[in-house]
Amino acid sequence: MKQKATLKQIAKELNVSVSTVSKALSNSPEISEPTKIKVQEFAKLKNYKPNNIAVNLKSKRSKTIGVIIPNILNPFFAKVFSGIEKGANDKGYNVITCISNESLEKEIHAMEMLSNGTIDGFILSISEETQKEQEFKHFKEAMSDDLPIVMFDRISDEVTCDKVIVDDFEASKDAVNHLIKLKCKNIALVSSIDNLSVGKLRAEGYIRALVDNKYTINEDIIIRTDNPDDFDERLKKLFDTKTIDGIFALDEHASVMAMKAAIKRGIKIPEELSIIGFADGVWSRRLTPSLSTISQHGPEIGEAAAEMLIKRLEAKEGEEPDYETRTIKTELRQRESTRKL
């Protein structure tokens, strides 16, 4: 193995001191042009790269962000992640990723694993189990250990930190209002994420839209559960009770399954039934008919989170910005599953 070049080595080979080399490479005005050139050329020749770890140890900062994501297979998280990665890289930060797999224990473990100088701060979305258990001590500890957190999408009011969210309540209200404008009379609500904060917010938006429009809430056409299998079971009976002409789905699974079930029943979409759901854009477009969705702008959420965290990390001592909750606007994307106005 080719020995890695270090300042020390270069210094010895060039018969100068380590600090001269260091300064020459950082283009310090203290060093004369000739030596600078000599050192820089030699360094390039030797393919010298400053050892990041040593620099980190010295500077007490790693320029690395810890990202904890409940489930990377969920396209929403994948999109947010790509935004984080981009935002971080643009500012010269690396991203260490852990997947909590919706488990509180893995979330805690991941945070511990990284809370030792490895990273400068966290960007995360709270795991399902953590939300259920309402266990937030690990977040508070990180914050008090001077490891700032930016939460996105699934957040907790109990933790004081920067947050990036989507206007779930408003988005749902808008979507349901849209269905109402399309003259839907019986709008079902289907959700398999009723355990999540965002699931609850979205359901509230639905209720509010109905109430605002003087619709009556019909529990028979509302499915709220936190379990996909239970969901599938209850979905079977959804079309029995009443003629449904609109469906509002709070998550990807619910969106697609509801649509599939309707097609199987021979219900014509969008002529007899309009569907709007929270789901991934690419795949929604690929469905037949394509699914109208609420676009959450995942990459922008990620970029915003990265920007907020880095701003805080790079703030001068005592000049840290106030904690902020940024809301990224959603957008209703009309496709074939809703008829045109």
Place this chain on the structure above:
Amino acid sequence: MKQKATLKQIAKELNVSVSTVSKALSNSPEISEPTKIKVQEFAKLKNYKPNNIAVNLKSKRSKTIGVIIPNILNPFFAKVFSGIEKGANDKGYNVITCISNESLEKEIHAMEMLSNGTIDGFILSISEETQKEQEFKHFKEAMSDDLPIVMFDRISDEVTCDKVIVDDFEASKDAVNHLIKLKCKNIALVSSIDNLSVGKLRAEGYIRALVDNKYTINEDIIIRTDNPDDFDERLKKLFDTKTIDGIFALDEHASVMAMKAAIKRGIKIPEELSIIGFADGVWSRRLTPSLSTISQHGPEIGEAAAEMLIKRLEAKEGEEPDYETRTIKTELRQRESTRKL
């Protein structure tokens, strides 16, 4: 901010030396029980965590793996990534992720960013542009800098390193053979990834299966391109020329678009047309009809890659294993888009 606990501090507060503390915490037999207990308890009280960066600097290893992925929004890569993350975490390794976005430049940039002590080795899949340009210098440099690489899925024969692949050729042959067994007479090949090594291998498998079964190759029902838009354009005409009763699709986009086009034409699937494609399992199940796919076992690929890399990293000097190419078996998952035998 609560000052972070260091050995030095603890030593001072306990009136012992730094090395005593260090040894006590690592449970060295050199230290007496009473001092050990005293130190360990005090450390726990102070919530001491050894500074990872300092440990890294000392040990010259970071226990961190650099992962470079062309596109995290592709569910296949997301799955492999989750496997890598799991495999790495199980062995106490962290994962730094960069997304090349199919760009050679970003790939190079990411590798440079990490080739300075930040990571101990790479796991990556070659970007599209890199494959097109056949530019592999950056990989070879990393290898000779003692930063081992494990490539997966999209690999290059020009780089000597560990590899994890799928039996693309065999998988395709099997899939097409299956269509033939279903009595398909005119089997179309559709691909929007003809620039990738895997795309070519899969196409070869198709050809081979046809040849083996004495079918004639009909260029009119073969679409091979590297551009989704071009693909969509050519797809429109696919059903014009000939009655197709089988489609073999080499990637997700091709799979779904072909199916969508067939449905639009009113072609009955699977009665009149059977389709098999490379695609994500979750979404394939959600399509109507659900799509028969070739499952690539993404998580296993990732775990294998992590295992191979870590084995090499932890091998004693001079005892590194030979470079190996591991093949993960694929599996034909029959769903509704192919009729039963």
Place this chain on the structure above:
DNA sequence: GTGAAAGCGCTAACAT
């Protein structure tokens, strides 16, 4: 059983 000291690779304050 405990401690002093060197050193990982780097930066920067402080000589010269």
Place this chain on the structure above:
DNA sequence: ATGTTAGCGCTTTCAC
């Protein structure tokens, strides 16, 4: 303009 030195936090060898 260049060099010396100390120190980041830790491990480890070697004295005592």
